[in-house]
Amino acid sequence: MSRRARRVPAGGALRRFLLLVVVVALLAGAWAWQRQRGFADGALDGIKAGSSLVVARGDSLDAVLRKLRDAGVDTGERLQWQLLARELDAAGRLQVGEYALDAGTTPRALLLAMRDGKVLRRNFTIVEGWNIRDLRRALAKVPELRQEAAGLDDAALMRALGQPGQHPEGRFLPETYAWVRGDTDLDVLRRAHAAMAKALAAAWEARAKDLPLRSPDEALTLASIVEKETGIAEERPAIAGVFVRRLHTGMRLQTDPTVIYGMGAAYAGNIRRSDLTTDTPYNTYTRAGLPPTPIAMPGEAALRAATRPAPGDALYFVAVGDGSGRHVFSASLDAHNAAVRAYVQRYRAQQREAAPK
Template sequence: MRSLLRKLFRFLVKLGLVLALVIAVGGYFAWRHFEAFADAPAGAPEGTTVVVARGDSFVQVLGKLRAVGVEAGHDLEWKVLATRMQALPRIQVGEYALDPALTPRQLIEKLVRGDVIRYRFTIVEGWSMRDLRAALSRDAVLEDDLSALDDVELMVSLGREGVPAEGRFLPETYLFTRGETTVSLLDQAADAMDAALADAWAARQPNLPFDSPEQLLTLASIVEKETGKASERPEIAGVFVRRLRIGMRMQTDPTVIYGLGAAFDGNLRRRDLETDTPFNTYTRFGLPPHAIAMPGRAALMAAAQPLDGETLYFVARGDGSHQFSRTYAEHRRAVVRYQLGGR
């Protein structure tokens, strides 16, 4: 009996060793298969994207990957890999670009990093608020929450109640992701303008003929609209600053055009120059009530640091540059030469 038990025991030991070996070998090959899955291209079709929404579980994200054509591996393998990478609670919301070369491991890392597609929107120097609204309405990615707001309501929503919208958004290129709204982008642009205007105001020359950052912004917007050649901004600002100092009307066409609004048909006539509006600097002295366009950083700095000199007039040469004059007689000769063809 004891002999039989010993034989049985030895058999069980051998069987256990065989089973352990089988399990070990099977585990090794399973591990090799799993690693091969994790580090082989997942086969996402070229040019596809996937959007992770707020509240999506990993199972839902995986379902979205399957829906756009990611066929690699079994769902269980994806879940095990995500668990091993401690990714389940860390996947970030957004739109992700997929690539055929991405492995499951790299794809999950991308989701955890939040390596989302970033789109660009550029506010152009010299745009009016009307131009900005039109460009935003054409953007196919931003979610529109602006069209229901007028300019006053927009500024209230941005925490700037009582501040005119015109000129308050810095011309730059802004990055955004799918799901962001037009108002959130404008919030970025308004903050950027606040900072740029504060910098220009802090760097301003002493004894300028205006006493607030808002007036500096207004002058900068006029300089922006009058300037075809960037290097001329400080000199054009200097002309307007000297006019303001001596109580001379600014007499700048862009303010008249702004005051005409939708009535302007592209042709500025003498009657337009003589029709009084709050923005007609031919009929009124001083700066207009607020900015007429979005000035860039260079225009802001030109208004803060205008070029010193004696010129009071300028006329377009027709090549984007201007002829500057000290006296009205000089100016008239320049008008004849450059605007009237020498007649």
């Protein structure tokens, strides 16, 4: 009896010791787990607004962490990154590209983005009514976009895009295009060219009957004129209708935007009477029919208007002149001249009101 009594306390002490070890281990594990979760899902400190991380070919996790530290980001402990990368199956699978570093970016979010290749996508917008010079200037101002078109003239540019002999004007659809680091200006132009070809084909396929247009290219040219004549979307079919009726009857289009385009760099913001009588291939006052090429990049609405113009009998239009951008449409020259006189009177009155007192 006395021998068994002496063994019980010893066994109980061992059990208590083992239990203590287990509890301590569990607590330590829980603390480590919580610490790792806090690291994984806590925002990285030191990220500057608008910054990004570029992962190059062959970059290891250590190389990525060095780039983050060089950018002023507090990366914390290397071991935590290694454990998290192993947990997310990102170790050795970091994909090349540029990744956004926004305020609130966590190690988990960044590793998942690099693992899945969710690279930073930037946008470039082609504006309706731009001409090819406007487009090329805008592309050249995007420093992150690799520039390959700068030394190419228009003919060489179209050859580089796989469109030898095609005039570049009007061939790029106004839209917003996403691009990533490593893309070139030619990549963006290829996408915009393909988008325009698709939009033009769709508009031509759905065209109205008896249009005085012989090809999709002529539809593109007319759409570019419509685009430059009005910024009011609902007016575009009516504007197109005027030009289509003029083409049907053999009247000259007499549209100022074509004259301005033909003037090129000589245009200084004002069009004079002498400009209307100076012949160029684009002067629709001196030449019948459509100009030889588009004069701008038309949007899809202008393409639809050119191929499905509004019916009616109007052959003339002039700006209202009230700042709305709208036009007055007339079926006769007398009515048009009256509308022009009203416009001139309104313009002169506005000039008098704006003059210094």
